[in-house]
Amino acid sequence: MGQMNHVTDGEPFPESWRAPGSTEAMAAGDPTFWTVLVVGIEPEVHAVTETMLDRATYAGQPVRLLHARSVLDAEAALRSGDDIAVILLDVEMETQDTGLRLVRTIRETLGIEDTRIVLRTGQPGDAPDADTVLRYDINDYRARTELTDVRLFSVIVAALRAYDRLRTIATQRDALGQMNQTLELRIAERTQELQDSETRLRSILETSVLPIFITAASGGQVLYANKSAHRLLGLVETRCDDDIWHRPADRRDLLNTVGQSGSVHDVEAQMIAVDGHRFWALIAAVAMTFDGQPAVLISLNDISSRKAMEEELKRLAATDALTGIGNRRQLMELGDRELRRARRYGGPLSVLILDIDHFKHINDTHGHALGDEALKTMVTCCLQQLREIDIMCRLGGEEFVVLMPETPVSAARTGAERLREKVAALKIPLTGDETLSFTISIGLTEPHQSDDTLGDVLMRADEALYAAKREGRNRVVVR
Known part of the structure; x- marks a missing residue:
């Protein structure tokens, strides 16, 4: 370059x-x-x-x-x-x-x-x-x-894409936080100055494009709502605000914090709009006196787009880009959850590690593009055989893990043999009338009392997998 x-x-x-x-x-x-x-x-x-x-x-x-x-x-x-x-x-x-x-x-x-x-x-x-x-x-x-050239470029592009998204979210979060802090400061300053002139206070709040309302410190009665709050939330004076909170506990926690410290800012909560849809809001609140009684002024900023972007980033971070199933990170999260559940309730849990036999030969002979196609085809085939509660994730390279909750090893072995047979029957078209077939080896185990972590279970399943390789491949070995 x-x-x-x-x-x-x-x-x-x-x-x-x-x-x-x-x-x-x-x-x-x-x-x-x-x-x-x-x-x-x-x-x-x-x-x-x-x-x-x-x-x-x-x-x-x-x-x-x-x-x-x-x-x-x-x-x-x-x-x-x-x-x-x-x-x-x-x-x-x-x-x-x-x-x-x-x-x-x-x-x-x-x-x-x-x-x-x-x-x-x-x-x-x-x-x-x-x-x-x-x-x-x-x-x-x-x-x-x-x-290789292409694989290194793909790895760097994936890393740059993740970095770019992280920086975008951070920039948006900082901008929203700064805007909210500025708004809170302005409201606090104006509220202090205009406590003796509620008419002037109303005129200021009405000009805000953000929904702002004033609620009684106890009881939840709405004392004032600007036009934006009325349009978005349907708030009017004398109505209670308890039905605009998706989680009533969020309202209770907010008022408790304001009562203790006088104000809060950058609090995230889900609200319910007048048309019934839920949205995420960034909330600022300050204690005040209104109509001669203790009250709380609350302002909202709709951050649903930002939250959606954060959720999408989380999804991408947990998904294998090639096959669309969970990646190693999601495997560890879901695997730890299933291991804890099995130990808590005493139910069985079977863990499979499967690997495409001679995958390097496929890549070297037919190219990485066909190797990628083999991985995707194999995953699709396995998903068609697995149950809805089963979890399949990519461990790395051509290795995949299947978690089978509520399944003893004896039943899991039957399922593993079915996976092996179905994959062996696959045919990927090549040039002309030629097709590519391949097999998989599977290591199968279940949690032992001595296992401290999911990693211990995976290590034993991996040992079973390599035993299957040593014994000739295209087989299931249980440890």
Whole structure:
């Protein structure tokens, strides 16, 4: 992609980046690029990464690479003030766990939350455990051998997309918070000034585009509602406000807090509009005297769009982009829930790990596109055989986990054999009359009394899976 910055021992951290055709803009600090920090001690890793991402762009903006060949260089880059979107980090550097210690420094010491982290490992077995992935919000991890040109670009684009959404939500949240604080300050100032002139107070509140109403501190009677509150909530004087709250406890908590501290702001609650639909509101409230009695002035700001975006981001963060089923993060959340439920009520829980046999050969022979098609076809086939209460998630690569609640191992084995047979019967069209068929191996287990976490159960299922591989593949092994 042209010149790239390099952070190396003994050299100051660079202040600008110049790219062909944009020298003046970049030197002037125009933030029209995405910065990716590549961290690793092997020079060839940096060279290969630079070659793979040459001229890479996302959302119309080029990718800028910074290079750090030690932990100290990486920390200097992160402290420099550069807006780093993604860190592509080798797990093994000076020591075997240097990369993971740097991850801990990034999240806990430096307090960097939005920057996405992608780990590169020497082998698939070097991947971090699930607790580390969740605790330090690691976006992805891949073995170096997996990161072809296209696959590395896809991983970086996914990380940039997540970073972009996080920054968008943060910007909107800050803007809404600032607006709400400004409104609260204005209302508090005006309320104090106009306590002896309610006519003037009403004229001010009527001009607000936000719904504002005044309710009695006890009893819930509406003493005043501006036009916006009347249109949105149907509020009129003498009516009680208790039926506009989706959760009455939210109203009770709000009034209690105002009674104790005098005001609240940035409280989120679901409200009920006059037409019956629910919406999320950001609420500010301040204690006052109105008509000679204790009252509370409440203002609302509809944040339903922001909440919808946050929910969509949560959904995307828990979904495997290729197959549409849950990813590793969702597996750990749902798996922990099912494990706790099984132990609480004493019901059975079966756990399967399945893996496509000779998947690397499929990729090498027919290409990654057909390999991806094989994964999607296999998932669709399995979902058609599983029950509605069963949970299927992608663990990583060609490995998948199926959780079967309320199912003893004997019944789960029958189901696993059915999955194996159905997948073996699949035929994916190739060129001409040729088709591709493949098989799966399955490891099956159930929680033991000695298991502390879901990870212990998955480890045993994984051992059963590899036993199935050793015994010839295309089989189910129980541990």
